[in-house]
Amino acid sequence: xxxxxxxxxxxxxxxxxxxxxxxxxxxxxxxxxxxxxxxxxxxxxxxxxxxxxxxxxxxxxxxxxxxxxxxxxxxxxxxxxxxxxxxxxxxxxxxxxxxxxxxxxxxxxxxxxxxxxxxxxxxxxxxxxxxxxxxxxxxxxxxxxxxxxxxxxxxxxxxxxxxxxxxxxxxxxxxxxxxxxxxxxxxxxxxxxxxxxxxxxxxxxxxxxxxxxxxxxxxxxxxxxxxxxxxxx
Numbered sequence: 001x002x003x004x005x006x007x008x009x010x011x012x013x014x015x016x017x018x019x020x021x022x023x024x025x026x027x028x029x030x031x032x033x034x035x036x037x038x039x040x041x042x043x044x045x046x047x048x049x050x051x052x053x054x055x056x057x058x059x060x061x062x063x064x065x066x067x068x069x070x071x072x073x074x075x076x077x078x079x080x081x082x083x084x085x086x087x088x089x090x091x092x093x094x095x096x097x098x099x100x101x102x103x104x105x106x107x108x109x110x111x112x113x114x115x116x117x118x119x120x121x122x123x124x125x126x127x128x129x130x131x132x133x134x135x136x137x138x139x140x141x142x143x144x145x146x147x148x149x150x151x152x153x154x155x156x157x158x159x160x161x162x163x164x165x166x167x168x169x170x171x172x173x174x175x176x177x178x179x180x181x182x183x184x185x186x187x188x189x190x191x192x193x194x195x196x197x198x199x200x201x202x203x204x205x206x207x208x209x210x211x212x213x214x215x216x217x218x219x220x221x222x223x224x225x226x227x228x229x230x231x232x233x
Contacts (some may be wrong), residue, residue: 001212003028010202027206031181031221036156038080039070040175042139042161042168044123047087047109047116049162054104057163057192064120066188067160071123077225078232080152081129083159084139084171085117094135094200138170138221146178156181158217159209160188165196172209182209185217 007019022028044067051059074081089095089111094190099105109116118124125131130152132145139145149157155181161168168189177180184204190199205211216221 001030001210003030005031006205010205013198014202022206026217031183031210033158033183033224034181036079037144037156037158037181037183037221037225038082038152038154039074040139040157040159040161040171041067041071041081041083042159042171042211043084043086043163044161045117045119047086049120050074051114053109054107055189060190062187063162063190064122068122070160070185070188070214073221075126077221077228079221079225080154082145082148083119083120083124083125083131084134084143084145084167085130087130087133087134087135090126091176096135097183107174120217121174136170137167138174139167140171140174141207150178156183157227158183158185158221162190163197164189165193165200166191168172168206169200172204176208182211183217184211185214187214 003026007023009051011019038092047055049064071081087094089105092099092106095105098140102110104110130148132143132148133140133142134143136142136230147167158173159168159173159175161171166192167209168184172182172184184201189197189201191200201211
């Protein structure tokens with residue numbers, strides 16, 4: 001997909017006059033995957049996928065199915081999988097400025113419910129996967145994630161999760177800042193606000209990542225890395 005293709009796919013969502021400024025600035029080139037991609041699953045715990053929780057915008061079975069599908073591909077290809085989730089939020093100091101911004105910061109669901117930070121069984125972390133604990137939107141902020149990825153030889157991240165405009169956006173931006181190639185399968189990220197979801201997908205696609213259809217991402221992964229699995233068998 002060329003930069004022109006990337007621009008064209010957003011026509012209709014973004015006014016032509018605004019798209020022209022991205023063309024003028026040379027934005028939207030495709031980065032692509034490198035030699036060793038990892039899946040980075042951002043915050044897809046029950047807190048954010050189960051409508052019983054106030055932080056979940058609503059039931060989204062298509063998103064959950066997409067997360068399961070891309071997870072299965074990485075497992076089948078024996079490629080590394082990383083997860084991020086919230087760290088302990090029981091103490092107000094650990095919650096930090098969320099105490100001021102979020103009206104539910106001291107509620108049982110948000111601060112003390114152990115199920116909130118567990119994953120649905122279908123794509124929950126396995127023993128060989130890596131879980132990173134965070135207390136701010138970016139899974140890179142004051143965590144060892146970058147050093148883990150460097151040790152693991154990872155040069156590319158396929159970022160999935162919730163929310164597109166919040167923790168996914170923050171993680172993608174920091175991954176780009178750390179010089180990782182970043183791909184976002186558009187069906188495998190979600191947000192409580194459809195407007196914010198689309199706006200942030202567009203902006204990430206122009207500046208920090210390749211936002212591409214899930215089918216395209218899976219096709220590239222399988223075409224490039226399935227042979228490695230067969231050779232190792």
